[in-house]
Ligand SMILES: Nc1nc2c(c(=O)[nH]1)N[C@H]1C(S)=C(S)[C@@H](COP(=O)(O)OP(=O)(O)OC[C@H]3O[C@@H](n4cnc5c(=O)[nH]c(N)nc54)[C@H](O)[C@@H]3O)O[C@H]1N2
């Protein structure tokens with residue numbers, strides 16, 4: 174580990190810092206110069222689709238259509254390091270449980286299927302056939318309702334389709350995915366508002382937009398390629414108005430590492446033209462304030478006989494519920510909106526006044542809106558704002574949720590969902606001649622509840638690090654050990670392998686960047702990006718080991734081991750030639766996947782039809798709906814009892830992909846060599862009697878008799894709203910009560926956890942806990 178240092182970062186996002194950070198990881202993962210050649214294939218129509226984020230891939234890619242973090246993800250997957258059977262022979266599972274996440278994954282790629290051996294407390298190699306035989310036997314002996322099929326969001330459309338079918342043929346809809354912890358609030362909010370579960374914005378809309386509103390998404394770290402369209406928009410003079418408690422560097426300025434002149438002259442583009450440091454969870458009030466200001470200005474215009482501010486023609490023809498919404502906005506007092514949002518009325522009016530003048534507006538958002546108790550309502554309030562000026566279903570305008578994992582949206586499109594009403598079950602029944610379960614399956618939070626109460630007995634994970642990513646990790650880890658069976662299809666060693674069931678398997682798979690050879694030759698796979706375009710992807714590098722297998726093959730072998738043969742499902746035929754899986758996907762979803770095999774390599778991808786883009790509203794009212802929230806209270810179930818309780822925001826660093834920690838630096842936030850920090854406002858420090866650099870303990874303020882504590886964090890005085898503090902995910906997940914989630918969507922409320930911060934209790938006094 175490098176030395177720890179906290180020092181404000183003065184550089185832009187991108188730029189030389191980005192080039193240096195990338196060079197470091199390529200060296201550490203022992204990627205030779207040819208690694209650079211591999212990167213040239215990233216996000217190109219004839220290459221592989223990045224394994225990092227889901228941001229759209231342009232039809233005319235740049236020479237280097239990848240970013241610092243996309244390249245890090247490639248290096249991470251293509252590392253020369255290997256976690257071989259020899260490694261597992263050397264270290265017991267008990268020992269590995271004390272290792273940090275970074276050290277586990279840094280062992281490199283998994284090379285052999287492994288089974289846990291209780292005698293030696295070690296994972297030992299096992300033959301594939303033997304593994305599937307036991308997994309099949311176990312699953313056959315269990316009640317299908319007690320088995321979970323989790324998916325993390327990276328597996329291809331082909332694998333995901335097979336995986337969902339496996340669960341349904343086995344007998345449940347227990348198909349939670351990472352989306353349950355991520356954009357589930359979007360998937361619940363948008364269908365009610367505009368009749369589609371996904372964003373309506375496409376990449377080309379950025380070329381003609383007049384304004385970008387940017388809520389709670391850290392573009393510089395989590396979707397850096399999006400900085401290119403943002404920079405282009407800024408060059409056209411398009412304002413970008415940002416709402417974020419932290420001043421994130423990527424939202425302030427950007428130097429394109431691919432523009433030699435910018436690099437040489439150290440020039441950068443200012444990204445945000447207004448920056449509002451909203452309080453965690455304050456967006457619901459902030460956006461309501463903007464709507465209130467717009468409605469007031471519209472009345473003034475009407476009275477004075479000037480052109481209206483709201484788009485009356487659009488609202489009359491296409492929307493429902495304006496009158497109630499106007500009443501709601503009128504009823505909110507400015508003082509209340511100010512205290513809930515942490516922003517002044519003038520600031521909200523300033524944002525509203527730019528919006529009132531813009532012809533076409535895009536509303537972008539990420540986890541800062543979705544991971545709250547009122548995440549769904551907040552997303553709907555953003556839609557309300559856009560509807561006021563007809564900003565849905567028009568070029569240059571739209572709503573733009575930024576998705577996380579590279580195929581998380583696509584997995585939903587091909588059937589990975591615990592909600593049966595979202596899946597064409599009748600069609601599947603007819604296509605494959607079986608009666609799928611119609612009962613709702615378990616989502617992520619419900620799986621956790623089931624593990625805690627013992628009703629969940631087996632967990633199959635298609636990627637991911639479930640037990641580390643979920644809330645209440647200490648309680649979850651303890652209960653997890655009661656599982657009968659845990660099976661993880663993975664590329665690298667992580668905590669979910671160690672906190673295991675009684676019978677536990679690690680099944681190593683190929684990553685997307687590797688060549689996947691099957692009976693008919695090398696295979697291509699496909700995924701869906703954040704803008705609902707489908708892309709083909711071809712592996713370019715040799716597999717890490719001859720013993721690893723492809724995800725479709727692994728899913729097919731589990732299916733064959735557990736299901737009775739069905740002449741209509743040719744698992745082996747699918748694996749032999751993935752184009753046949755795509756034909757089957759097209760048969761199930763003919764509208765979305767028309768000519769799938771033919772179109773999958775179209776530059777820029779091919780889009781699925783999206784009713785709301787054409788102003789067709791597949792909602793109950795047949796219109797786009799203004800939706801009024803029950804109130805503006807951000808978290809009615811956990812009243813902040815006194816001022817010593819502050820709200821913790823859990824954050825990603827610039828050096829991680831979810832639970833995968835690439836390194837201990839968070840360059841943009843000025844943190845070097847550590848993740849054990851707590852960002853705090855100076856007034857809170859003064860009020861709580863704490864000093865910058867002091868070591869503290871953080872505990873959750875919940876009255877449910879569960880002690881939730883993280884000890885030994887270093888306080889960093891930081892530019893963050895008073896009453897908020899920030900710490901890193903997943904280390905802070907022990908602090909999130911499982912029941913602290915979005916009221917409707919059950920997305921864990923990871924962005925506002927009421928906590929108390931106290932001077933650290935010396936280890937001896939806590940029994941070393
Ligand atoms: N390199 C890299 N790329 C990634 C990932 C990664 O870990 N590393 N993860 C991927 C995944 S799965 C996802 S879901 C996305 C996540 O990408 P983001 O949506 O950017 O998620 P977070 O990093 O959690 O950051 C949320 C941002 O919201 C702000 N915020 C917090 N609370 C609030 C609030 O109440 N209101 C507002 N307005 N803002 C708030 C935070 O300051 C932060 O800037 O990125 C994907 N891409």
Ligand SMILES: Nc1nc2c(c(=O)[nH]1)N[C@H]1C(S)=C(S)[C@@H](COP(=O)(O)OP(=O)(O)OC[C@H]3O[C@@H](n4cnc5c(=O)[nH]c(N)nc54)[C@H](O)[C@@H]3O)O[C@H]1N2
Pocket residue numbers: 278325326327328351352354355356540544577578635636637638639642643662663664665666667682683684685724823824825830831832833902903905906909923
């Ligand atoms: N406190 C807090 N908690 C959060 C969040 C937060 O912001 N704050 N964010 C939430 C969000 S948005 C998400 S998406 C979840 C993420 O939750 P997950 O998706 O479950 O977790 P990841 O960390 O992305 O999973 C990493 C593991 O995936 C495996 N893997 C990588 N590539 C592949 C592949 O190609 N195939 C297979 N089979 N396996 C692969 C590797 O073994 C690696 O160890 O966490 C959620 N939890």
Ligand SMILES: [Mo]
Pocket residue numbers: 351354355356576577578
């Ligand atoms: Mo995510």
